[in-house]
Amino acid sequence: MDFEVIYGKNSVLEALNAGTREINKIIISKSIHTDNKIEKIKEIAKSKGIVFQFAGKDKFQQYEEFNHQGVIAQISPIRYIELEDFIKKNKNKETFSSLVILDGVEDVHNLGAIIRTCVCAGVDGIIIPSRRNVQVNATVDKISQGAVNLIPIIKVNSLINAVQTLKENDWWIISTDASAQQNYYDVKYNDMNFAIIMGAEHTGVSKSLLKASDFVVKIPMQNNFNSLNVSNALSAIIFEALRQKLI
Amino acid sequence: MDFEVIYGKNSVLEALNAGTREINKIIISKSIHTDNKIEKIKEIAKSKGIVFQFAGKDKFQQYEEFNHQGVIAQISPIRYIELEDFIKKNKNKETFSSLVILDGVEDVHNLGAIIRTCVCAGVDGIIIPSRRNVQVNATVDKISQGAVNLIPIIKVNSLINAVQTLKENDWWIISTDASAQQNYYDVKYNDMNFAIIMGAEHTGVSKSLLKASDFVVKIPMQNNFNSLNVSNALSAIIFEALRQKLI
Numbered sequence A, B: 001m002d003f004e005v006i007y008g009k010n011s012v013l014e015a016l017n018a019g020t021r022e023i024n025k026i027i028i029s030k031s032i033h034t035d036n037k038i039e040k041i042k043e044i045a046k047s048k049g050i051v052f053q054f055a056g057k058d059k060f061q062q063y064e065e066f067n068h069q070g071v072i073a074q075i076s077p078i079r080y081i082e083l084e085d086f087i088k089k090n091k092n093k094e095t096f097s098s099l100v101i102l103d104g105v106e107d108v109h110n111l112g113a114i115i116r117t118c119v120c121a122g123v124d125g126i127i128i129p130s131r132r133n134v135q136v137n138a139t140v141d142k143i144s145q146g147a148v149n150l151i152p153i154i155k156v157n158s159l160i161n162a163v164q165t166l167k168e169n170d171w172w173i174i175s176t177d178a179s180a181q182q183n184y185y186d187v188k189y190n191d192m193n194f195a196i197i198m199g200a201e202h203t204g205v206s207k208s209l210l211k212a213s214d215f216v217v218k219i220p221m222q223n224n225f226n227s228l229n230v231s232n233a234l235s236a237i238i239f240e241a242l243r244q245k246l247i
Helices: A009-018 A036-048 A057-061 A083-091 A108-120 A138-143 A159-168 A207-212 A230-246 B009-018 B036-048 B057-061 B083-091 B108-120 B138-143 B159-168 B207-212 B230-246
Strands: A004-007 A023-029 A052-055 A071-075 A098-103 A125-129 A153-156 A171-176 A193-199 A215-218 B004-007 B023-029 B052-055 B071-075 B098-103 B125-129 B153-156 B171-176 B193-199 B215-218
Touching (some): A004 A009, A009 A023, A009 A071, A023 A057, A098 A108, A098 A230, A159 A171, A159 A193, A159 A207, A230 B108, B004 B009, B004 B138, B009 B023, B009 B036, B009 B071, B083 B153, B098 B159, B108 B138, B153 B159, B159 B171, B159 B193, B171 B207, B193 B230
Parallel strands (some): B171 B215
Antiparallel strands (some): B004 B071
């Protein structure tokens, strides 16, 4: 198997906790001071029978460009989930489910922040297209603080086909668009399975996806400054959905 | 005067639009294709009598590390606002005002995203401490898409003194803390001047500021994953405050 390298305390710790990917080996730098997280990493690795070893600075030199914090792990690539499996699994749940669909998000920082936000807000899955979207690599893993291991990520060849499949399975589709009439907080998120489509920063959600959506909503922008970062826009919407669920 | 260099179409355009900082000169690369934004930059520069000139690739070589998009501007440094002036100005408003206070935000991406979010959500000002916090430099300007020019930024030596001054002037202080009892959406944001304190990503809001706060709130985290990016956390809270105002 081709292993990937993930780096940083949180990424390695979350990968260990999640247990969804095979960890070949954990390497800890000899020159860092141990702390709670490092101890936790060693403890879980031991209990799971995962090899960890200590290495000198030379081993870490090749990862210098990454903020590795003295810990890396060789790990199997992220396992993408099939949309059909996701839909089937969520059909059996007693509560409604939620999805975030990314239509052309290109920045690793944004993707990492979006994955973290989705996990914190209890979103059930993320759909990304196999082209024209940043993929889940080690940098995204690190920025997401390992959240990539805590949420099903579904990669599809065609977003429009995925949306059609969702609609046929009783999912409701919500797109965001600056020129929408309805505000995002006017939607009642709690009596349906919903998928929120977030567009690329400059071009927004594709026309075909907008057309296929059941709701098109906007975030009301102040100061005539219509330039909210995509992860911050998602955060406003998805935590409103969570608020409606919790109150 | 020492001019700073800002780069990128949005940064230059917003600086021109805002007109709050003196622009010495705009330089446009000869090797880029013009587009709506470039035309707009030239048009506004002309109307305001600001010099713009075209330069070859060699001029831009020194800015290679920045995503300059073929446009830079020499501009006076951002003008920080005095807290007392801010308070006085907002006292005369007919509606209540809002502030975001950053307690140790260290990442330029986060600061840039926070400034954008604040402008989009209609926050009236941002307070940053003069130490232990990333400062507003050209990278932050770029990431904020020029939003730094659209919101008063107040730099203070002591956050605790600033909070005391605000409280004496009928402002209410809200801190965020993972162990808070109250959820952020339980606060009624609309019948007071409020300042929200956001802490550093790893250490949170300082104890002294938590103690001085009128409200301490949390974002209810799902999946036992308590690691929301600071700009995404702010986005959830500040758009809830805006929602309460608009509904």
